[in-house]
Amino acid sequence: MSHTYIRHAQALDVLVVGAGVVGTALALALGRQGFKVGLLERDHPAPFDPGAETDLRVFAINHASQRLFQSLGTWEAMVSRGVSPYEAMEVWDARSPGRIRFEAAEVGEADLGHIIENRVIQTVLWEALEGADVLRLCPASLAHLDVSGERVRASLDDGRVFEARLVVGADGARSRVRSLCGIGVDVTRYGQKAVVANVSTERPNPATAWQRFLPSGPLAFLPLADGRSSIVWSTDTESAEALLALDESSFCRELGAAFERRLGEVTATSARAAFPLAGSQAKHYVRSRIALVGDAAHTIHPLAGQGANLGLADVAELARVLAESAGRDPGDLRGLRAYERARRGENWVMMRAMEGFSGLFGSRLAPVELARGLGLNLADRLPAIKNGFLRRALEG
Structure with missing residues (x-):
């Protein structure tokens, strides 16, 4: 030019x-x-x-960000290019029975946010x-x-x-x-990398954002409009490099096991990438x-x-x-x-x-594991606490 x-x-x-x-x-x-x-x-x-x-880079856009795009007159064009609303979020701990689930309907909303590609x-x-x-x-x-x-x-x-x-x-x-x-x-450098990819599973992702806390870091499955999931797997640098080096079938097996096969087997993956966390x-x-x-x-x-x-x-x-x-x-x-x-x-x-x-979910101390499991389960049973947290996340 x-x-x-x-x-x-x-x-x-x-x-x-x-x-x-x-x-x-x-x-x-x-x-x-x-x-x-x-x-x-x-x-x-x-x-x-x-x-x-x-795009391997996607964003979970909350309601406050959506309102900004609406004020700029760009939201409808983004929707026409492709966005994926999610209606629920489920979080659970790999080393305790702790679990919490959020649903948009519980706070009178149609969705909890939208997954949107960076390029869109x-x-x-x-x-x-x-x-x-x-x-x-x-x-x-x-x-x-x-x-x-x-x-x-x-x-x-x-x-x-x-x-x-x-x-x-x-x-x-x-x-x-x-x-x-x-x-x-x-x-603050965390000594971790986030491995990202778009993956197919036996069952399509039902408009739910999933997150499992593993000892090495959280693993997220975010819903895409075509039923696949965008994954963000945060783990120590050495493990991230090993995951990138696996062939497709081996990576899918490792990923499915880490996710407890909540959507069945992971059947395919796009190209993978990783970026350092800080x-x-x-x-x-x-x-x-x-x-x-x-x-x-x-x-x-x-x-x-x-x-x-x-x-x-x-x-x-x-x-x-x-x-x-x-x-x-x-x-x-x-x-x-x-x-x-x-x-x-x-x-x-x-x-x-x-x-x-x-740090809390990365701890392997038995008392900490017990406390966080009890905490997640207690919060899941107390609507005032759970919905208050959800409202804060929705509005930013």
Whole structure:
């Protein structure tokens, strides 16, 4: 793709760096609010192919994230491209008789959320940018940032220069924006990898999200629209590498045994992949004229599937704060600190909670195993506790 280079800096209200789900949703929201937005990304999204294999990366989108997509006018297009609602969630422990089941009907809802492919969300959001005041800067990379006075001067690797009143880092766990601004990050490496694949089973997945807590980590089966399941198997790094090395039939046997064959035998699997697990929190979400969202600000263990929802909650809050600054300076530090106060504490609590769950269910101490089994069974029998937890998960 050719570019027309300019010697002077082009002015923007907001430059969003990173066009993943979180960054693109934010750019779209701000463009719809009337800000002049630039969205910077290294690569063009791949064209959507409806006949392609289901994406290995899927998200369990809760009701709060669904409302955000509805407010952006993108939800119906996502549904038309393919989403899989789930109506129940079942969790059980491999080393105790503990079990708990959640059902949407118990709280008067049609579903508990939707499983959506990353590529579906990405494609729909990207296409929606055409109707918003968003300049798509792609393919290009950020080379340098100079924060001074009322503007941030952003230099790209292709020689173009932009000046923005606010730069938002939505560029992932290895954020270039965060690095260039000297914002530190606290990282906890879990010594685990998540093995992901799409699998077929003897019986189709009945719109249920399943999770079994094994001593080495949780195993999740998430329902896909075609009756298959997207699996996320978190385990120690050595075991994850061994699972990747197995042939298809051996992997299916191992997976079926780990899942207690709740849907019968695992009969087939797609290609498999694995990614390392770590929790992180940026020491600051904002600086003067800089804000971080999504994985650039925080990452968590995937056992509850809340990573994308937390990032989209960042989007909703930052967009709300900036909407209130309409007519004023979007890079004003007072407004940005309001965003940080609203999000950083909640994200930190969620990260620590997921670590606590992982540690609790990973313990092989007999008293701990007994206590967690009793706890799960007790919670399953107390509707007020169970439904309160469910409501919190639905709304984010």
